[in-house]
Amino acid sequence: MKDTEIKRLLSANVICIFSIIITTVLPSLFLKNFSLLGTHLTWLCICSATVGTVNVVLHIILNPNPSSRRSSLAHKVARFLRSCVYFFMSCILFHGIIVLYGAPLIESVLETFLFAVLLSTFTTLHCLCLLGPNIHVWLRVFSKNGAMSIWDNNLQITSMCSVVGAWLGAFPIPLDWDRPWQVWPISCSLGATLGYVSGLLFAPLWIYWNRKKLTYKSR
Template sequence: MKDTDIKRLLYTHLLCIFSIILSVFIPSLFLENFSILETHLTWLCICSGFVTAVNLVLYLAVKPNTSSKRSSLSHKVTRFLKCCIYFLMSCFSFHVIFVLYGAPLIELALETFLFAVILSTFTTVPCLCLLGPNLKAWLRVFSRNGVSSIWENSLQMTTISSFLGAWLGALPIPLDWERPWQVWPISCTLGATFGYVAGLVISPLWIYWNRKQLTYKNN
């Protein structure tokens, strides 16, 4: 494992964090009264778009999983369509899970679905960019000792931290503090965002700290 690989991972993560920061400040230049709390649904859409776009650009620029095989245009189109289907399936699956865990079924359906979209953006989109629409690769990466690169190791950590942040964000909702950020699903989306950012920061540092102990199958 080279230090340059870890630096490249760190720089890509910093750009992902920067995309979230941009999603907070850039819309305020064009939209009146824009804020994360007051116009939360708008921010969720913008943040999802920014993070997805940056992930795609970074994947095309960095190409962490470069394949020696050349794929045809039809194969690339099919792969892209599969990725879109996987993303939509992820959004609907998360939506159903949230409802099963107590989210309003009809009253706040749009809010719940956009929460599913932002969580899919933080978890499913990086998986699709790095691993593609390959469930076997997903199961391998998220199994014990299944990672084969620092990118997959980082993917593990950022995905888990996003889920953990979303779960922790749900804890204050039933409390009677009557804060505006306790409205469903603001605290959950903020928790997922902070968890995603924490994973982006912690994973390269953890990999660098443990670089001598980490071994990968393809090394």
Template structure:
């Protein structure tokens, strides 16, 4: 099982690689925002799912209900269904929030949905991959009651992602007439930058925590 710092840095590398790759193709965020966001969510979601499989393997190794190292399929299916429902609900929630904060209700629905999909991929999906489908654990993270290093990591990344998306909305009403001011490009850029900052901060916190732990053991 990789350390949390390595997980954060690998996600940063994956995120930056996807953004760089998009600029080398015809589906960059500035040219085709909806296409970029959907491709990005699929690719970055695969990175998240790989982490989920990694966590699941660790749990299965210590799970008394597992036989010959195989996962308990019933639990796996129920967890996947709950996680998928939470993911859909988070997309709907972000879509509604965007409309309440000024996104067009009947126009640009594809753009709003793509942004909501991005936010769910950057916030809800990591929570499901690392915490599972336990709602009380999600609530503890939201209410600033993290009890583990993983929960602190999720709280930092989710907060930075949401704040980044919120800050990204400020340039939209300005009369600069720039192509990147069109919805949902600024908020998407802000969310991606905020998520990256959250990952870097989490990696630093994890490294510092491990160094403090080692120093206390010496």
């Protein structure tokens, strides 16, 4: 059973990676002057939207955490609305942290916010899909030994990798190379994306290697 789970996970992750690759290649066919660096904001929007949609669709198809009790439509709508609020709040929170890290407060607000949206897409949206708008579950998953399925492990690894990627992505900014990718927030968002992609690749491998050690408590 575990191996099939891992295969499902791997395929889901490969689809995510594929969608990211598509967002860098495909828009240039439709949009004039589109390039990853030149029109970075457009790319940020497209990438966030695509990854978000793919994640939601994948979640609906694969449905890794089938909920036990059936819920009414009103409950579902409430859940959806709460998810939206959570997502927005996480964007704001990320924005705040990025500003605290030294991003300009007023100028290039849009860039900073879109970068925050991208980060939220990579981390919070995953959590929302997988765990629902329930912070206490999130806290459980992100604490030590809190993962209850390989999906939780995958979530941990990809979120960590995205955040660490964004963190590392800030390092080239002070270098005086005057490259187009050193402009705020390109290096950070590229770092986050690369971190996310490598997390997506790394998580199934890691789970596969440690499949003997991973024992999950039942709910």
